[in-house]
Amino acid sequence: xxxxLFACTSASKDLSTYTHxxxxxxxxxxxxxxxxxxxxxxxxxxxxxxxxxxxxxxYFGHAT
Numbered sequence: 001x002x003x004x005l006f007a008c009t010s011a012s013k014d015l016s017t018y019t020h021x022x023x024x025x026x027x028x029x030x031x032x033x034x035x036x037x038x039x040x041x042x043x044x045x046x047x048x049x050x051x052x053x054x055x056x057x058x059y060f061g062h063a064t
Contacts, residue, residue, distance in 0.1 A: 021028070031047045048056075 018028075029048050031045045034041045034044055034046045036042060048058075
């Protein structure tokens, strides 16, 4: 099984100066396609900014 994850951003960024957010700071924005068939946003682009003001968890993985 092959699992591919594609992310789209509006501009390329230099990651050499990237630092992770501190507690209470907003995570960097990114856009991913929702591939969860049971999700209300299935087959739509979702991003951190869509959940702004709410607590959210983002899981990146797959099971075989």
